[in-house]
Amino acid sequence: MSLVELKQVTKDYQIGEMFVRALKNIELDIKEQSFVSIVGPSGSGKTTLLNLIGCIDKPSSGEVFVNGTAVNSFSNKEAARFRGQHLGFIFQNFNLLPVLTTYENVEYPLIMVQNIPAGKRRERIMHYLEAVGMIDQKDKYPSQLSGGQKQRVAVARALVTDPKLVLADEPTANLDHATAFKVIELMKQMQQNLKTTFIFSTHDPKIVKEAEIIYTLEDGKLVSK
Amino acid sequence: MTSLLIIIGVVMVIVFSGVSVSFKSMMIGSITDSMLGHLQIHKKGYVSSIDNLPLHLNINEKGIKQLENVFEKHTDVIEAFSYRIKFGAMLSNFQETTNIRLTAVQPQMENAACPRLVERINGDIQNPDKFIEQGKIIIPENLANGLKLKAGDEVVLIANNKDGSVNGLSLRVSNTIEGLMGPSGRDGFVHIEDAKTLLRIQGNEINEVAIRLKNPDNLNGMNKLLADELSHFENKQNKPVFELHTWADLSPFSTIAAIVNLLIITIKIVLIAIVLISILNVMMMSVYERVSEIGTISAIGTLPSKILWLFMAEGFSLAIISTIVGNIIGVLALLLINIANIHFSFGKMKNILLETSIAPSELISVSLIVIFIAVISSLQPALKASRMQPVDALRHV
Numbered sequence: 001m002s003l004v005e006l007k008q009v010t011k012d013y014q015i016g017e018m019f020v021r022a023l024k025n026i027e028l029d030i031k032e033q034s035f036v037s038i039v040g041p042s043g044s045g046k047t048t049l050l051n052l053i054g055c056i057d058k059p060s061s062g063e064v065f066v067n068g069t070a071v072n073s074f075s076n077k078e079a080a081r082f083r084g085q086h087l088g089f090i091f092q093n094f095n096l097l098p099v100l101t102t103y104e105n106v107e108y109p110l111i112m113v114q115n116i117p118a119g120k121r122r123e124r125i126m127h128y129l130e131a132v133g134m135i136d137q138k139d140k141y142p143s144q145l146s147g148g149q150k151q152r153v154a155v156a157r158a159l160v161t162d163p164k165l166v167l168a169d170e171p172t173a174n175l176d177h178a179t180a181f182k183v184i185e186l187m188k189q190m191q192q193n194l195k196t197t198f199i200f201s202t203h204d205p206k207i208v209k210e211a212e213i214i215y216t217l218e219d220g221k222l223v224s225k
Numbered sequence: 226m227t228s229l230l231i232i233i234g235v236v237m238v239i240v241f242s243g244v245s246v247s248f249k250s251m252m253i254g255s256i257t258d259s260m261l262g263h264l265q266i267h268k269k270g271y272v273s274s275i276d277n278l279p280l281h282l283n284i285n286e287k288g289i290k291q292l293e294n295v296f297e298k299h300t301d302v303i304e305a306f307s308y309r310i311k312f313g314a315m316l317s318n319f320q321e322t323t324n325i326r327l328t329a330v331q332p333q334m335e336n337a338a339c340p341r342l343v344e345r346i347n348g349d350i351q352n353p354d355k356f357i358e359q360g361k362i363i364i365p366e367n368l369a370n371g372l373k374l375k376a377g378d379e380v381v382l383i384a385n386n387k388d389g390s391v392n393g394l395s396l397r398v399s400n401t402i403e404g405l406m407g408p409s410g411r412d413g414f415v416h417i418e419d420a421k422t423l424l425r426i427q428g429n430e431i432n433e434v435a436i437r438l439k440n441p442d443n444l445n446g447m448n449k450l451l452a453d454e455l456s457h458f459e460n461k462q463n464k465p466v467f468e469l470h471t472w473a474d475l476s477p478f479s480t481i482a483a484i485v486n487l488l489i490i491t492i493k494i495v496l497i498a499i500v501l502i503s504i505l506n507v508m509m510m511s512v513y514e515r516v517s518e519i520g521t522i523s524a525i526g527t528l529p530s531k532i533l534w535l536f537m538a539e540g541f542s543l544a545i546i547s548t549i550v551g552n553i554i555g556v557l558a559l560l561l562i563n564i565a566n567i568h569f570s571f572g573k574m575k576n577i578l579l580e581t582s583i584a585p586s587e588l589i590s591v592s593l594i595v596i597f598i599a600v601i602s603s604l605q606p607a608l609k610a611s612r613m614q615p616v617d618a619l620r621h622v
């Protein structure tokens with residue numbers, strides 16, 4: 001069954017008088033429980049594509065289906081609710097909340113997004129901290145963690161809400177090669193254990209090899225699978 | 226950092242209103258306690274011609290009885306009252322003559338109604354209840370200087386009585402007195418019995434009653450109450466017999482007090498504007514600094530309404546903390562002013578202690594205004610945060 005489906009998706013950006021076509025007639029079908037990578041040179045439209053799938057941005061034309069729902073016509077509020085219920089995000093810059101500890105960062109989506117009662121939170125948070133190997137660091141603040149550790153916390157935060165799909169835009173771009181590899185391994189392991197679908201973008205060819213399915217973007221066009 | 230500005234704003238509002246309100250009430254206190262009393266009763270029409278000090282508008286024996294009945298009924302709110310006869314006279318030291326305004330009083334009554342009158346009298350007063358004796362006169366300081374009079378000197382008072390005949394009375398100067406606003410003024414004091422002799426008044430007759438209230442804060446309420454009582458007394462033409470005035474009606478200082486009030490309000494508005502601007506500033510900065518965090522929590526799925534709420538809560542708690550700290554510092558500052566024993570003089574009354582105080586209701590109202598303003602001024606930045614698109618916010622570095 002397909003989890004993500006894009007039909008004739010085009011995305012234009014307008015800068016003053018000029019139009020930039022970031023994506024051109026994208027047709028895409030991603031099955032559940034897959035581990036997908038999107039590659040392409042800088043400016044090829046990777047971020048734009050992930051934003052559309054992640055209900056963070058809307059296409060100029062075409063349709064986007066995620067988990068069987070047409071997400072391209074969502075209002076801001078509907079999109080936020082959908083993201084909170086079904087999607088997880090991992091960012092290039094980790095984007096942990098600096099005033100919260102590791103534990104609290106993982107707790108945040110459970111409190112503020114999914115309203116999980118306090119009693120049920122702790123076990124889940126500890127489970128995911130354990131899974132990403134960050135239990136010892138649970139009381140540290142992001143500023144006290146290394147890049148690899150931060151991204152592990154971010155993985156735990158993305159997964160703690162039990163999402164169907166995790167989107168990661170260049171999750172390893174700010175990490176050295178060995179660490180990047182470990183983070184991708186962690187994501188892969190999670191994907192196998194939890195049956196969650198992962199889509200990540202990168203332009204590191206060695207990392208790409210870890211993916212099961214690889215889409216290549218070039219100048220806004222999907223050139224190969 | 227800018228929360229400091231809010232704290233300073235709150236502190237300044239508190240200190241300023243504490244000091245200015247106490248200052249004002251002290252000024253008013255000096256006027257009421259040493260000259261006017263809180264309320265005054267005259268025969269109808271007296272105050273409009275008060276500058277001539279008329280004698281044909283006296284309150285007679287019957288009127289005094291009526292008033293006494295009223296006072297007796299309200300001993301719970303009236304602390305004291307004093308009967309006065311005010312009249313104009315010529316004062317002569319046997320070489321020179323000048324005119325003088327005299328207030329004839331019964332010293333014990335007067336001291337009860339205006340307890341701080343004696344503070345204005347030069348020289349020591351053994352017993353304030355007998356600050357003026359029969360056969361004596363207290364004359365204004367500058368008249369004493371002008372006529373080269375000192376305590377113990379003999380003077381003659383010459384006055385017309387009601388019928389126009391002229392009488393004289395010789396008296397001894399006991400003390401000099403300073404006017405409320407300094408050494409000027411032409412107001413002297415004699416004993417009420419001497420005035421009756423001089424003005425050939427038989428029986429009981431007065432033209433002014435000064436009333437001291439137990440609770441001067443309820444001036445207007447008492448004014449209404451007594452005015453109501455007094456309106457029952459009517460003459461044969463069914464016109465009211467008495468008129469009642471508050472100190473504010475009789476003193477030009479009431480205008481000054483009103484100006485002070487206006488000033489306080491103006492300064493409060495300015496300070497509150499400072500609070501508004503600082504909170505707006507803090508919140509704007511806070512939103513701006515956290516664009517990427519806002520993008521993150523928004524992407525994760527935090528609803529816009531929750532983001533709005535988060536920032537409103539931040540502004541609110543900022544205001545709460547600032548007002549609490551501001552209140553504490555402000556009250557401490559007022560206490561410090563009290564401890565510092567700042568004295569100042571107001572006319573003859575020297576060494577008045579500046580005793581600041583601020584009503585808890587004032588603190589509460591200032592705090593509520595600040596918090597209200599804080600919420601209002603957080604609204605705009607919070608709305609801005611909640612309307613941010615995660616795409617744009619995440620791109621921001």
Ligand SMILES: Nc1ncnc2c1ncn2[C@@H]1O[C@H](COP(=O)(O)OP(=O)(O)OP(=O)(O)O)[C@@H](O)[C@H]1O
Pocket residue numbers: 013014015020021022040041042043044045046047048049203
């Ligand atoms: N907000 C925007 N306004 C205007 N043009 C944009 C905007 N976002 C992206 N673009 C343009 O769209 C195209 C695709 O950009 P996108 O960020 O998706 O590329 P990318 O593959 O993620 O590149 P990188 O590897 O550098 O992150 C680029 O030409 C870019 O200039």
Ligand SMILES: [Mg+2]
Pocket residue numbers: 046047048169170
């Ligand atoms: Mg990109």
